[in-house]
Amino acid sequence: MISFPKQKSRIGIYLHIPFCPHICPYCDFVKTSKFTKKDVNSFFSELSAQLEFFLKKIPVSTNKEYATVYFGGGTPGLFDAFVYKPLIDIIRDRFYIEEMTLETNPLTNIKRRFSDYLSVGFDRITLGAQSLCPETLKILGRKHTRETVIKNIKWAHAAGFNNIQVDLIYGLKKEIRTINIADEIQELNEAGATGVSAYALSIEKRTLFANKDIACDENAALEYSLLLNKCKSLGFKQLETSNFSKMETYHNNIYWYGMPYVGIGTGAHGLLPSSEEHPFGIRYRIGEEEIKSYAPGNDELIFSQQENRMKNFSIHFEPSRTKQEYLEEMIFTLLRTPKGISLSWLEKVTENKKISQKILANAKIKRGIEEGKIILDNDSIFLFDEEKIRGDLWVSEFISLIK
Ligand code: SF4
Structure with missing residues (x-):
């Protein structure tokens, strides 16, 4: 887990x-x-x-x-x-x-x-x-x-x-x-x-x-x-x-670690907790209109051009997060942490008992483990400290295996 x-x-x-x-x-x-x-x-x-x-x-x-x-x-x-x-x-x-x-x-x-x-x-x-x-x-x-x-x-x-x-x-x-x-x-x-x-x-x-x-x-x-x-x-x-x-x-x-959060203020975003309607949570952001009217080049909000722009804030909900999106986001953030990914958690969420085997049999991941770039410690798989800067490459590899 x-x-x-x-x-x-x-x-x-x-x-x-x-x-x-x-x-x-x-x-x-x-x-x-x-x-x-x-x-x-x-x-x-x-x-x-x-x-x-x-x-x-x-x-x-x-x-x-x-x-x-x-x-x-x-x-x-x-x-x-x-x-x-x-x-x-x-x-x-x-x-x-x-x-x-x-x-x-x-x-x-x-x-x-x-x-x-x-x-x-x-x-x-x-x-x-x-x-x-x-x-x-x-x-x-x-x-x-x-x-x-x-x-x-x-x-x-x-x-x-x-x-x-x-x-x-x-x-x-x-x-x-x-x-x-x-x-x-x-x-x-x-x-x-x-x-x-x-x-x-x-x-x-x-x-x-x-x-x-x-x-x-x-x-x-x-x-x-x-x-x-x-x-x-x-x-x-x-x-x-x-x-x-x-x-x-x-x-x-x-x-x-993928917990929900409320974000407020222009340009903030949030992830509301899972519910019956949104089992993997739902993301939103605040104030898209305000962001679109930034000055070009330096992304600066100009208040004086629109009076009361902070009133009547707009909230833009994304479609309900899917299980695949949840998994991909979790893999992305967990691989940046020292705890890494729990294989039993992955098997449970994907409802696929063979997913760990598939990951460990992948040639690039196998080589990564042999070279000490990836560490396998019982149920956890994580990136070695210095390898974390190349985390995005490993994220794509892991994600391709759970599709
Ligand atoms: S403009 Fe400079 S001070 Fe303002 S948020 Fe960006 S980095 Fe920070």
Whole structure:
């Protein structure tokens, strides 16, 4: 069976805050840097309405349940803690909160805010550092410095946060990063960071980087290996392909292990729990119209062109998820985790007792096991740490066998 992480929550709540101080040229998230106070007020009242609406879609159980909460963006750290309090209160009426994360940007964080965040219930901070190397930060259009990042970690730590995750980007062309990524991680650890989320730079069509030739797969593989070994040596456990931490990350587990989640805010998406009508759950996203009207080239939402665009939000439900889609999504995310795929779970869901045999007899998978790229441990099959960066190739192989 799928071995779920040991946690109380079986549902996540993601709130998307699309406001940013400026637009980074590689970013294809839903965000805007052109907004007024009125836009912000209108957005937050809309967010409360969306939250109430979607929480009603989660079946109520006799005992109050646990949820994980994640304020992502955008730059949620642009706002004071009291802005989030009403939303947190709505969630607390219905759930115990097992973990609550706030995404922040070193450029705009303010020291006094960290203790306020803690006092309204946040217990995990993520910091969008991306790098400590001045040349890399410049190319990525980030306006903070190495010193700001270190100062931010220390502020969060001093305020009482003991779960501080730092985001990094790797895989730019070799000549760009002048500080070895392993040394960056060493410095972050010494400042008090408890983990890193490291993502290879991917060039997205809708961004200002669309035609820039600055990513390098070969360097990405090299840096991945460096960061993997450094994280291990510092005691950061690999929780997923891109995530290394001394602490658990309960909210991320929700996505990695296929649990349902409610997403709210323009451009957010969600996966509602299985029901009689939708045995494998149903996915939705919010605000397709708003997304279509982005400024071309940098994917930025322009509030001023449409008054009240945050009102009357549109929800777009996908068709009910099929068993095949469920299986494919699970294979994709589970192969990124250290637990991997349980063969008995696969046999049960596919209703095919011979599926394990078929997988283990596949020539590529057999060779992968012989070469140590794939590990078979009793009922579990998973990718060796360094092989996780090539996970997509293995996902396609596994999926072709369950069709
Ligand atoms: S990377 Fe972060 S700060 Fe930069 S535009 Fe995207 S969401 Fe905003």
